[in-house]
Amino acid sequence: MSPVKDFDVAIVGGGIAGLTLAIALNSRSIPVTLYEQARSFGEIGAGVSFSPNAVQAMKVCHQGIYEAFETVCTRNMWPSKEKVWFDYVDAYSDVMSNGVLDTAFTISSNLGQNGVHRAHFLDEAVKLIPNQLARFGKRLQNISEDRNGRLVMHFDDGTVAEADAIIGCDGIKSRVRQTIVGPDHPSARPVYTHKYAFRGLIPMEDACAAVGEERAQNACMYMGYDKHVLTFPVNHGKTLNLVAFRTTMEDWPDAQRLTRPGQRDELLHEFEDYGPAIIKLLKLIGPKLDVWAIFDLGYPVPTLYKGRICISGDAAHATSPHHGAGAGFCIEDSAMLAELLADEQVKSRHELEAVFATFDAERRSRAQWLVDSSRWIGDCYELRAEGIGNDFTKIEAEIKERNGIIANVNIEEMCARAKDELRKRLSGGRGL
Numbered sequence: 001m002s003p004v005k006d007f008d009v010a011i012v013g014g015g016i017a018g019l020t021l022a023i024a025l026n027s028r029s030i031p032v033t034l035y036e037q038a039r040s041f042g043e044i045g046a047g048v049s050f051s052p053n054a055v056q057a058m059k060v061c062h063q064g065i066y067e068a069f070e071t072v073c074t075r076n077m078w079p080s081k082e083k084v085w086f087d088y089v090d091a092y093s094d095v096m097s098n099g100v101l102d103t104a105f106t107i108s109s110n111l112g113q114n115g116v117h118r119a120h121f122l123d124e125a126v127k128l129i130p131n132q133l134a135r136f137g138k139r140l141q142n143i144s145e146d147r148n149g150r151l152v153m154h155f156d157d158g159t160v161a162e163a164d165a166i167i168g169c170d171g172i173k174s175r176v177r178q179t180i181v182g183p184d185h186p187s188a189r190p191v192y193t194h195k196y197a198f199r200g201l202i203p204m205e206d207a208c209a210a211v212g213e214e215r216a217q218n219a220c221m222y223m224g225y226d227k228h229v230l231t232f233p234v235n236h237g238k239t240l241n242l243v244a245f246r247t248t249m250e251d252w253p254d255a256q257r258l259t260r261p262g263q264r265d266e267l268l269h270e271f272e273d274y275g276p277a278i279i280k281l282l283k284l285i286g287p288k289l290d291v292w293a294i295f296d297l298g299y300p301v302p303t304l305y306k307g308r309i310c311i312s313g314d315a316a317h318a319t320s321p322h323h324g325a326g327a328g329f330c331i332e333d334s335a336m337l338a339e340l341l342a343d344e345q346v347k348s349r350h351e352l353e354a355v356f357a358t359f360d361a362e363r364r365s366r367a368q369w370l371v372d373s374s375r376w377i378g379d380c381y382e383l384r385a386e387g388i389g390n391d392f393t394k395i396e397a398e399i400k401e402r403n404g405i406i407a408n409v410n411i412e413e414m415c416a417r418a419k420d421e422l423r424k425r426l427s428g429g430r431g432l
């Protein structure tokens with residue numbers, strides 16, 4: 001355990017990025033307070049899956065996060081599909097074997113598919129930090145610095161709080177990012193990817209009746225022109241998580257609101273050319289649902305920090321969800337920030353800028369690659385990527401190569417390398 005530090009850290013935002021970072025810092029005896037605008041920690045009732053890099057990062061943050069994940073994690077339900085990430089299916093194919101749509105190709109990973117119900121994962125993770133560490137109902141408006149060099153957070157309830165460092169984990173519309181890059185910089189605002197998604201949870205029994213047990217109980221991606229549907233089991237196999245994506249040329253009506261109310265009939269109309277089994281599945285979603293605009297940080301942030309203010313998670317690199325890796329990268333960020341801040345050479349506020357400069361140097365290009373690659377791979381799933389089209393062999397190759405970049409990493413080594421870089425900076429070998 002590192003000695004108590006002569007500085008304190010404020011985290012703004014209590015989603016996956018903020019919460020995992022708070023747990024990781026607290027467990028390393030780094031004084032930390034988390035400020036969240038909502039009245040409590042909360043996640044939506046949808047699924048999220050984690051790739052092997054994310055699971056490694058959980059362990060670096062805190063073994064308890066990994067255990068929380070294991071407690072709520074649902075894998076493919078068939079032992080023969082243990083290592084399968086997704087079976088990819090041609091949504092228009094009527095080639096069936098034993099009443100199940102044939103697989104076009106399969107993508108595997110050493111951990112297969114790991115789906116968790118977001119709210120359940122969060123409920124488990126929250127148990128790892130003391131209540132008094134979080135302050136709720138605190139919506140950050142802006143940041144100033146007082147005469148003693150303390151950073152002052154101004155919240156919209158009129159209150160203020162101080163810290164030596166502020167880490168913005170405040171999501172895609174991050175206020176902290178705006179503070180760093182300036183409100184008029186193009187990266188201050190997220191960009192519409194011209195895709196939107198319908199999300200639903202379906203009782204597994206009904207899903208099996210629609211598409212058969214093999215498809216419902218194991219992760220599956222149904223590829224179509226300008227659209228795709230993905231499903232994987234969550235809630236220990238009792239529920240099927242479904243996300244149906246659509247590409248559009250139209251703009252999203254209101255960039256302030258990333259969801260709009262939708263109807264199942266709209267979904268059924270947009271996917272009416274899909275095969276009958278998939279249509280049956282879509283009909284199982286409730287009549288009213290939310291439509292999610294897929295925004296990302298398509299205009300890259302030029303830096304992840306300014307002085308002792310830094311951004312992490314979606315605030316730094318919000319991505320479209322097509323690699324299923326955005327949350328995993330949030331946890332990678334938390335692991336690295338925690339390891340850097342815990343370094344024994346980081347003792348006082350004077351070393352904090354070097355920590356954030358190192359984080360920026362080590363994380364920004366990997367994170368930005370994910371944003372770009374996710375857009376590309378989403379188009380591959382929708383048979384519309386340039387030079388790839390509907391050639392399944394090429395699509396498979398693209399997914400394998402890119403998933404490898406995401407998953408075939410050693411997070412402990414990544415953090416160790418970053419610490420070496422930090423020490424070089426601190427010893428004057430690298431400028432800020």
Ligand SMILES: Cc1cc2nc3c(=O)[nH]c(=O)nc-3n(C[C@H](O)[C@H](O)[C@H](O)COP(=O)(O)OP(=O)(O)OC[C@H]3O[C@@H](n4cnc5c(N)ncnc54)[C@H](O)[C@@H]3O)c2cc1C
Nearest residue numbers: 013015016017037049140171313314321324325326327328
């Ligand atoms: C449809 C979809 C599917 C996805 N599927 C996957 C997947 O399978 N696997 C995966 O790894 N990733 C997935 N992702 C990405 C993943 O959901 C995100 O990367 C991750 O949840 C971001 O976490 P975060 O903590 O950075 O941000 P958020 O979850 O957005 O949390 C930000 C927090 O900050 C708070 N906040 C915001 N502003 C302020 C303020 N001014 N003051 C105080 N608090 C504030 C918010 O209330 C919120 O609690 C998916 C995303 C989408 C849209």
